[in-house]
Amino acid sequence: MNLKDSEVHPVLDDVYDLRLNPSFLWAPDGQKLAFSTVHSYTLPINLNSLPRNFQIVDTNSGKVQALLPDDRVRVDFSWSHDSNKLVYLSDPVEISSFQTIYSTLYIMDIQTQEETLIAEFAAIGSPIWSPVDDMIAFTASTEEELYSIGQFNVYLIKSDGTDLQRLTNDGFFNVGSWSPDGSKLALEYVGEQLTDDEIYILDIDSGDLEQITDNNVLDAHPIWVELE
Numbered sequence: 001m002n003l004k005d006s007e008v009h010p011v012l013d014d015v016y017d018l019r020l021n022p023s024f025l026w027a028p029d030g031q032k033l034a035f036s037t038v039h040s041y042t043l044p045i046n047l048n049s050l051p052r053n054f055q056i057v058d059t060n061s062g063k064v065q066a067l068l069p070d071d072r073v074r075v076d077f078s079w080s081h082d083s084n085k086l087v088y089l090s091d092p093v094e095i096s097s098f099q100t101i102y103s104t105l106y107i108m109d110i111q112t113q114e115e116t117l118i119a120e121f122a123a124i125g126s127p128i129w130s131p132v133d134d135m136i137a138f139t140a141s142t143e144e145e146l147y148s149i150g151q152f153n154v155y156l157i158k159s160d161g162t163d164l165q166r167l168t169n170d171g172f173f174n175v176g177s178w179s180p181d182g183s184k185l186a187l188e189y190v191g192e193q194l195t196d197d198e199i200y201i202l203d204i205d206s207g208d209l210e211q212i213t214d215n216n217v218l219d220a221h222p223i224w225v226e227l228e
Helices: 143-148
Strands: 024-026 032-038 052-058 075-079 085-096 099-109 115-120 135-141 153-158 173-178 184-189 198-203 209-211
Touching: 024 075, 032 075, 135 173, 153 173
Parallel strands: none
Antiparallel strands: 024 032, 032 052, 075 085, 085 099, 099 115, 135 153, 173 184, 184 198, 198 209
């Protein structure tokens, strides 16, 4: 939709079943849209075993670029700052009969469709690519944390798989979004009760963690925007 005149034009036709776990993400260049797809499914639906993947559509022409038509599951994708690559999670790990996480970070070049494994980790939250450089933030647990106390924290890694850093400790933090200049992260602290969830700001260079909400309602999924 054009926000100036509210004119709406279709991007995808009904060939794509977008009812199951739909996810859409603009590329930073504003010309492409990545969207999640489900190859096939049977009833009753098991969300943990759906063959999920993603495809890319040119928002001007409507042309869809099909990516890697196989049965692997690829979820929680994020664009590189130059709109040439996607980072995502794959390789499911079954925690219980009703919970599956995707433990490995991959990067794909959308032109060559070359996949590169970046980190084998108990990643349990969406990777978020920095808007200005090749750093990727993600939520993860060590194996010990995952199976003992269920704790998870925020990590940073370069897109070539080097310089892995743990940014938070002894907490339950999820990555929310980067500041537009790439210097800070907005995080969600997950408390024992829904009303305990609060928003924090993490300074990447100093490591300073500042709590910016403190109330008795659920504060979650912070999205950083730059107002003109």
